[in-house]
Amino acid sequence: MKMRSCAVLILSFLSIITFLTTGCLSGETVLQLNDDVLGLIVVKSGLKDPFKSLDSWNEDDESACGWQFVKCNPGNGRVSEVSLDGLNLSGKISRGLEKLQSLKVLSISNNNLTGNINPELALIPNLQKLNLSHNTLSGIIPSSLSNISSLQFLDLSQNSLSGPLPDNMFENCISLRYLSLSGNRLEGPIPNTLSKCTTLNHLNLSRNHFSGNPIFPGGIWSMTRLRTLDLSNNGLSGPIPVGMSAIHNLKEIVLHGNQFSGSLPADIGLCPHMTKIDFSNNLLTGKVPESLQKLEALSFLSLSNNILTGDFPQWIGQMNSLGYIDLSNNGLTGTLPASMANLKSLKFLSLSNNKLSGSINVPYSSLSVVRLRGNAFTGSIPDNLFDMKLDEIDLSRNELTGFIPPATSKLFENLRILDLSGNNLRGDIPAQMGLFSKLRYLNLSWNHLESRMPPELGYFQNLTVLDIRNSGLIGSIPGDICDSGSLAILQLDGNSLTEIGKLENLLIANVSYNRLVGRLPSGGIFQTLDASAIEGNLGICSPILKGPCMLNVPKPLVLDPYAYGNHQHRGNNERSTNSIRHHRFLSVSSIVAISAAIIIAIGVMVITLLNASARRRIAFVDNALESMCTSSTRSANLSAGKLILFDSKSNSPDLFNASLDSILNKAAEIGEGVFGTVYKASLGDQGPILAIKKLVTANTLQYQEEFDREVRILGKARHPNLIPLRGYYWTPQLQLLVSDYAVLGSLQAKLHEPNLPSSSPPLTWPNRFKIVVGTAKGLAHLHHSFRPPIIHYNVKPSNILLDENLNPKISDFGLARLLTKLDKHVVSNRFQSAPGYVAPELACQSLRVNEKCDVYGFGVLILELVTGRRPVEYGEDNVVILSDHVRVLLEQGNVLDCVDLSMGEYPEEEVLPVLKLALVCTSQIPSSRPSMAEVVQILQVIKTPIPNRMEVY
Structure with missing residues (x-):
């Protein structure tokens, strides 16, 4: 600090001397040289240099041209380039750089710089390249940068810059060739003045929070010299109109992770130099444009996670340069063309989760990854597929x-x-x-x-x-x-x-x-x-x-696994041999045991038949009595397939049956889970909007009275943090549940689908804590207010709905009660559709469900809310389990490094114990997890003033 103060005083003194001695050429030159030296010394004084990389910078030197990481113009001896990339420097960019009047290149990337961008950088008149990327700079981008008309290269990516871009940001960008602002927290619309950057070759605004539609004639489409365009992972929306052919030199366009809608531009194939197209994770509809087949140089094509329809493009086998194809998670139909064998450069092929059929023909010698999951392919696995690297x-x-x-x-x-x-x-x-x-x-x-x-x-x-x-x-x-x-x-x-x-x-x-x-x-x-x-x-x-x-x-049961009769592929001779072997091994005690078992089995069958006969007689009497009554009973309503509303006296079948076919159609579908599909519907023309869940038919309770009893128990579960069950519809072939419809969507969309309008702005910590507490109270009500307790079984963000005040509402609770048993297929789907949320005792196909399974899922939900990450993340070479990742950081003392920065400021004294609570809830041993009532108490303690707070973990 002492050296910095002295340097600033010397700078001020020399500025006065320079003004007084103007006109003396030799003196001016000496003072200019000192300006470069002293300007860099001031910069050094504001930095922390742990590896002493800047030790050669000495304020006693008359020139900075001999310093490490500094280059000078040989014509005038002035500093022209300062490159401090990757030196692990920290601190702030202080004043002093404005003294380097001949500086053309300033690059301080890949360090740990903090604070705001110094507006006085605009006072460097000849600056051509400014690279401050991969630091931790914050605040807004100063509008003064627009005054640097000589700037050709500007990279501020991978920082924590926020706020909207200044409207005049690109007023004087006539020289700009390269612009990257990616990986920040910038928001709002992209300024229209960007279209004035007519010489721009590379534009990267990805991974921010920009909104609106920048793709319009006269906007980005007017920047005809663009070669690469990356607007991915923002909140941009609207259609992508035709006009791409105007950007004749475009080689790469990346728009994935936005909300672009409508059809793909039909003229996309008129950009002859295109090598990469990525429109994945949007809301695009329609067919794959046929003009794509004209792109002879295209090597990367990703249109995954959209709503594309139509047949799989048969001409794709003619695009010989393709090395990467991802059309997964769409609605494509048809078969794979045999011409795809011509794709000799193809390394990655993903067509998962479409509606493709036919046989699999993938004799592509260069392939590394083949993903065809979730289609309707038939036939056998090609032998040559297992003969490739x-x-x-x-x-x-x-x-x-x-x-x-x-x-x-x-x-x-x-x-x-x-x-x-x-x-x-x-x-x-x-x-x-x-x-x-x-x-x-x-x-x-x-x-x-x-x-x-x-x-x-x-x-x-x-x-x-x-x-x-x-x-x-x-x-x-x-x-x-x-x-x-x-x-x-x-x-x-x-x-x-x-x-x-x-x-x-x-x-x-x-x-x-x-x-x-x-x-x-x-x-x-x-x-x-x-x-x-x-x-x-x-x-x-x-x-x-x-x-x-x-x-x-008995030993034969151990020695011969085929004796159970469920392996019928064995021949008759082998079965005869097995039968002889069984008779040879049977002992007297075995015969006695088998005889006793047969007698018991016969007794059970007789009792079962008697009970069934009794039930039929009782049902006959009940039906006869009901036919004599003037008013229909609840059972009569059920047998007629009526809609039963718990809080309404109107149970007319015409209200529901007349529109049943229109309700249960693909257009009205809003979600799907392991227990069934959810549709959006209304009761009558003026009725409220409701959510209708069509239950899976496997193992559903088969008796009307049992179904009615269990559903009414769920209907009594009323709590401010529960979505109320309003009623149901039952026939032997169809079972529906009726509940409130959530207009604002789920927590899943808020956390992991930033392209949806309902998910912005990001959740603040007070809102996240409110969601944690509300969800805990709702689960505690289910666990502790009913006997036996109501188990949710499927706690995850997609089942946590949010009202207009961001209060959580738990949906889909207790649906396991409506099954006679948890079918193994249902359990498997639960594990596959929600990896990371399933407690260890369930992940391995255990059929035992209790409250501690919900506690585990709740713990994972806390971790998602605090970190903003998914419970399981798949990389190229590894799989990251969120709970394990946070636990390791806690042991290392760096657990706050995993906190989601998008929620802004947060109190460490609350976030830390909440993270610890989440790790306790996700314990591998069920008995080590707290009850939900204890969780609510702990959360209330965390929210109390610090002197009264207890340690959680």
Whole structure:
């Protein structure tokens, strides 16, 4: 500070001397040289230099031309360039730079600078390049920068700049060639004066909060010299009109992550130099423009996550330069053209979640990633697909049949992810799979393999997740499957496995509903397993299971897994041999036990038949009585398929049945979940707008009275933080639930869909804390005000709706009560559609649901609210689990580094204990999680003044 003060005084003194001695050439030159030296010394005094990179800058030197990171103009000896990139400098840019009157290049990127941008940078008359990117600068961009008419390169990206851009920002941009303001918090419309930058070649305004529609004739389309245009991840909206052909030199256009709507511009193919097009994550409709096929140089095409329709473009196979194609998450139909085999440069292909059909033909020699998930492809997996050097194969959730092809050594070398789940594959698991040395994720679940697990699966070196549940597996688990130490999650439930192997090193395991017999090992994971992870077997003996230890199961049941009759693919001779072997092993005690079991079974059947007969007689009497009554009862209404409203006396069937077909159509659909599809509807012309959920039919309560009783229990759950259930509609073929419609949408949209109008401005900390508290109170009401408690089962941001005051309203609670049991398919969909929210005891297909599962989901929701991140994020080489990430930061003492900066200022004394509470709620052990009543109490303590606050974690 002392050196800085002296430098400033000297600068002031020399300025006066310079003014008094004007006209003396030699004296002026000396003073000008000192201006450069002293100006840079003042800059140095405002910086912290931990690695002493600027030690060569000495105020005693007569010239700065010999200093490191400084260049001078050899003609006049003045400083012309200062480049301090990546020196780990911190502090602020203070005054002094304005003295460098010959400076043309100033670059201080990739440092830790803070504070505002100094407006006096505009006093440097000849500045051509200004690069302050990748720092932590804040505040607004000073309007004075518009006065630098000589500026050709301006990069202020990756800072924390905020506010709108000055209207006159681009008044004097006649020389500007490169402009990047990406990765800041800038907002508002893009100034119209931008169109005056007629010489601009590169424009990047991505990852801000800009709004409005800058794509209009006379706007960006008038900047005919543009070569790259990136407006991605903003809140820009409106159509993208034709006129792109005016930007004849355009090579890259990136508009993903906005709200652009309407059709793609038909003349997009008239930009002959185009190499990259990314319009993904918008609201674009219509077909893929045919003019695209004219872009012979196009290498990157992404139109994913829009609402595109029509047939898959058959001409795409003619675009030989394509290396990246992503058309996933649209409504495309049709088949893949055989001409795609001509795409010799294609490395990435993602067509997931469309409506494509036909066979899979992908003989593209250069491919690395193939994602065709969630379509209707049929036929078998092409053999040549497993003869390529692929990194990822995802063919899940299609209608593929046949066998899994054997892989060649090419696939061994590279494959990291293989997902063939949700098909109709059969046959053996190829033994070669065990040789995939780089494989990290293998999912063969929900198929019809009906084969043994090859011992070669124990050869995996880097496998982290192995999922082969519900695939008809038989035999034993390879004993050395966990020897590599990398396997963390093993899901084998719903098969017919008979030996458990060595699984001590796992983090998560589920072997429920197999045919396992014997005593569990005492070490490793078996000490912490939940009972639901091993239930449904023949006779596992473990302290975590209630009841006696059943180890006296007859040996034939263990020795021969085919004796159960569910593997009919075996031949008659083998079945005869098995039958003889059974008779050979049966002992007297076994015969006695079997006889007793038969007698008990017959008794149960008789009682069941008697009960059913009694129910029929009672139902007959009830119906006869109802037919004699003048007024219809509740059961009569149900049998007639009427709409039942809990708080209305009008239950006329005409009010609902007349418009039922118009309600349950695709246009009225507003959401879909594991329990059913939600539609927007109104009761009558003047009736209120309601949300109608059409329940899945699998395992729904089949008796009208049971359904009515459970729904009415849910209807009594009234609380300020719950979406009330208004009524229902029931027929044997159709069950609907009626609830209030939320106009402002869900917390999911507010947090993770910044392109939606309802999600801006960002949530402040007081609003986020209010959402946390309100959600906790709503869940506590469900858990503690009903017996048995109402379990939500599906706590996540998409089920938290917001009213006009940002008060949270929990929706879709207690729907598991309407099922006779939690169908495994429903549980699987729950896990796949909401990764990260599912408690560990449920993630592995356990069917046990309790309040602690809701507490886990609530903890993940807190983490999302505080960090603004999703619970699971997939990178190119890793998967980030949010709870684990925050827990590591807490242990390192840097947990506040994960706080979402978009919410502005926040009190650390509140945010820190809330984060700790979230980690307690997401404990791997259910008993370690607090109840929701305790959570509410803790949150109330956190909100109290600091002297009365207790430590949470």
